[in-house]
Amino acid sequence: MSVEFEPKNMIFRNLGNSGLRVPVFSYGGWLTVGYEQKGDIVKELMKTAFENGINMFDNAEAYNSGESEKEMGAAIKELGWDRRDIIVTTKIFFGTERKSRHNTRGLSRKHIVEGLNKSLENLQLDYVDIVFAHRPDVTVPMEETVRAFNHVIDTGKAFYWGTSEWTPMQIQQAIEIARRLNMIAPIADQCQYNMLSRENFESRLEPLWKYENYGSTVFSALAGGILTGKYNDGVPSDSRHKDNAKRFETEEGKAQLEHVRQVTKIAEKLGTNVSNLALAWVLKHPNASNVILGATKPEQIKENVKALDVIPKLTPEIMAELDKILDNKPKLGESYGRRAEDGTLI
Amino acid sequence: MSVEFEPKNMIFRNLGNSGLRVPVFSYGGWLTVGYEQKGDIVKELMKTAFENGINMFDNAEAYNSGESEKEMGAAIKELGWDRRDIIVTTKIFFGTERKSRHNTRGLSRKHIVEGLNKSLENLQLDYVDIVFAHRPDVTVPMEETVRAFNHVIDTGKAFYWGTSEWTPMQIQQAIEIARRLNMIAPIADQCQYNMLSRENFESRLEPLWKYENYGSTVFSALAGGILTGKYNDGVPSDSRHKDNAKRFETEEGKAQLEHVRQVTKIAEKLGTNVSNLALAWVLKHPNASNVILGATKPEQIKENVKALDVIPKLTPEIMAELDKILDNKPKLGESYGRRAEDGTLI
């Protein structure tokens, strides 16, 4: 069942300061693949992604204790893809079981090497394209972590390494240590970014975007579903949405819903829906190299990819209109010193 | 009129990861020396500081456009102190005139060298003990700044260099660049810390205290006077206090005043006043290497130094009581990863 990779109108971007060119969408296994989704549906989801130009697949050792990697690995094998045609990433930190302790988690040399070995076994691959540190580990000297990720690159188990939810300080430190040791620096952070959550991405991480050309793979671009507009008319009362129901009773929650309703109107004006507008909006940020899509049905992927057509519609005027609605544009306050009047670094 | 340096019961601490031992109090010229205070009173203030164990004097090129440095310099000369007996610090960034532009401010090599040369001329000294970057300068490559501070150290114009109000990322970056270049890293940040303003010092900067043994010289330890208790019974209505009056009308301002009133009671319980309790409280933090005192009258210095006697009274129980009153203990949220349940890094 081999298929030819047809990127069609997919957009590719260099991932940070690297030569790896990634599609602006990847398909991720978080909370779906290897959880509810197993076997044929996984294969179908990944095939659909691939046929729509998404040849990048994200996972983590921790996703359902390795089950997610196993499902993806099996699907890759059965789909018969050429390894060179795809980009596979995983993340090391939490171990394969949440209950695991001490040396079976974290960013020690021992766990980075052992964890990645296990992930490759799960994935049935010789190497991943990128291995991410799923979190920072303040209990391990940064130099050990930098060295260990370089070790797995040197031994051919990964081509690049990245970070996930690290502070700007930790990322900068890792980059500078790599420079001192003549080693390979991390290239991208896997982090949250969406219309409702901007502070970290736009303000705190800004110096890394500007000065280090750091890349990113963005998760929660739809804010856990709020930006699909499905709660615009109220949260269903069944227990499954209990948490969200509570959330939208707070002042902040009510305000967010109201913002989403107004964004929905902009989406209609642009001839799209709020999901695709929200995805395109993330990709307007020059350092949002890639947005990870989750999906339980192939149709969702096909639908999400239509966001590519929305990007050109996001004129400076529309972006300003959205900024006004969202009312959460962060001040660029993380860095002091001389700046232009609009707050951008000069 | 030479006097012998008698530190008496002054406490000395190594300033960060350096061999320089600084008294926990220094005397600073900000807003006083070279402004209203000139000539004899400056000499008297500095002599009083010195006689009370405070042999460290802080200044900046920007303090009244160099007038503060000139006053201190003249006083040092007239007091006839042995240069080895005192620690003199200054700060470079803003230039000698606020209106100065472009290359007469900031952290370029040109301004660091020229600015410090001018400061030394003002101070009538061959060198300062520490030169601080008064702010970060995001328009200059960090490597240029690190090199320039090393250049002034290499040419004998300073022994150490530090930062002031830099972000943790910027400090860490400077340290790592210095390591890569085999250069001297900055040793301390001059920053604000007091009972009412804890987030930056205790949380954001925490990784630097823990992992880099970074030092600090603390300003605004009395929160601009609020922690002297002088507004406890209301703000005088005259125009001089107009701004503060407004401030205490806000919800946040009212709450702060209430906290100060409660802290005052603790102070009384400990047989001291709120000022000295507040100063001692800052010095309980192991990385609060030094607190800068401002004073317009010699009595203030003598009074403040009594805070040294309060430090031993700050038992864990008292500290917990104060935390409860202040209700602003920051979560250690800047760094992710494994932590003990009490939030401390493990």
Place this chain on the structure above:
Amino acid sequence: MSVEFEPKNMIFRNLGNSGLRVPVFSYGGWLTVGYEQKGDIVKELMKTAFENGINMFDNAEAYNSGESEKEMGAAIKELGWDRRDIIVTTKIFFGTERKSRHNTRGLSRKHIVEGLNKSLENLQLDYVDIVFAHRPDVTVPMEETVRAFNHVIDTGKAFYWGTSEWTPMQIQQAIEIARRLNMIAPIADQCQYNMLSRENFESRLEPLWKYENYGSTVFSALAGGILTGKYNDGVPSDSRHKDNAKRFETEEGKAQLEHVRQVTKIAEKLGTNVSNLALAWVLKHPNASNVILGATKPEQIKENVKALDVIPKLTPEIMAELDKILDNKPKLGESYGRRAEDGTLI
């Protein structure tokens, strides 16, 4: 006769990857200062520059065998400027006399140190802000040259160093050697750039603009006077213009004159003259950090500075119109590999 530096509407740019902020115009002594212009007129020219926001002065050891430096140095002294308010640059390579040979010219450590010492003596200054290598010297190992320029920086005789008319390969090599040796890299090339001569600046040097953020100080922005429009109606027949007369008899020369005539019409349309359009046009290039002005009369400087007002008028449409007239936009052919369809590096 001290004057206050009033940059007015002058634009300042960081010079390449440095923290030095230079005005987009500097005043240079080439062929004027210390040649025909001496004494009072030099002082008047420099004062006029300064009063119009031009606080940067360019020279070279070779300009009339050091006479140019001596005139500028004397003027600086008499004008009583604060050294911090001005940027002074010189260039080392040719020696102070064209007839000088062997070790009294070139980029050996011996001549760089001895040459700069002599220049500082001529200028009556302790240091220059930037020392340029006036040409590459293929007879000296590049590492020696990089080390020697770092030596004069380390000994306080210059803050930065640059190149002049080096090939891209030589500049890149110097930068990389500096990286390897943990030394200071050159920050800018002094080179020719104008409407009639674009190949070197726009195409050959392009990788340095893009990848190294290299800066430039541009000379011959008016193409030796052709872009003032003074030959639009024919070259005067007197002997002084003999060479130019010949030049404009060639096919290429005739075509150039015709281009200048058409550019003159655009200038009129924009409410300016061809000189100021030509100066503004150079400054539209993001890596044209600074244009060196030559002048024999104060009025010329005042006139040239008006080019600042032309820059905002150079819309993409006007720039395209000029490209069409000039018909010499270089292909970006120096670098191979993947590029966008418009030839820009991607």
Place this chain on the structure above:
Amino acid sequence: MSVEFEPKNMIFRNLGNSGLRVPVFSYGGWLTVGYEQKGDIVKELMKTAFENGINMFDNAEAYNSGESEKEMGAAIKELGWDRRDIIVTTKIFFGTERKSRHNTRGLSRKHIVEGLNKSLENLQLDYVDIVFAHRPDVTVPMEETVRAFNHVIDTGKAFYWGTSEWTPMQIQQAIEIARRLNMIAPIADQCQYNMLSRENFESRLEPLWKYENYGSTVFSALAGGILTGKYNDGVPSDSRHKDNAKRFETEEGKAQLEHVRQVTKIAEKLGTNVSNLALAWVLKHPNASNVILGATKPEQIKENVKALDVIPKLTPEIMAELDKILDNKPKLGESYGRRAEDGTLI
């Protein structure tokens, strides 16, 4: 069918600044092997080369999408040569299919590793002797490319690496980065050089020959057949030569043909033909380490090798005569600085 390697009168040269001694002729698969030539004829061609002292075989992943490598690999296996007796080179950049996109081409770490793995599979070899970057890739940081080629060397998949059609700046940069990182620098450029095309090889690349002792493997030494003299009496009118026919109708084309006719007379004077004179002429350049021969018939190889005997006949007088005829000796203008009057670097 093992044969013994009998280099006879073959000349061997160190390839650039390496210890690898290459014959001055290699046999290359470009446009022949794996295109029209398959199976037995490939084996025969390679055997003939080998028996005439040519034990070096050049290929590329892109040559007919890997078919060329497969044919050569099969032939090597069947010929039963000892791996140690031959030098096999391939080139990575374009991928195995021209239509391939993004990460299946270029000089990212991913494609260098994956591409070479595929080439080795095609060639049925554990390693190549030299892997070339078939083009520069301006979309990948040079440091990543230098690291990736070192990675394939470190993992035993190649002994050396080289460049092909890179600019002097790019080659120098790669060499310097390798020096900084204590890595292996590229040793040779695969580039065009022949009597009719001299600028790049003799002038632009000159600093690399002189200062880095860079090597080369030369292609198109016969200028696509023009230097065989086969067009001396006019281009056949059949469609196969349509493009060449057009080419020789231009002024430049006519001049070139006339030059070839005159060179032919020199060849006759020397008792050889124009092809062998042209090949020998290339090899007179001290940095033309190796000329790649293409051939569809064994006789061609045997004939070409006779050029070895022509080399000693190329006296300074003959070379000067040829320079005069060709009228295209480049000025050594790429590098400025002091030169001898004849233009050579001093």
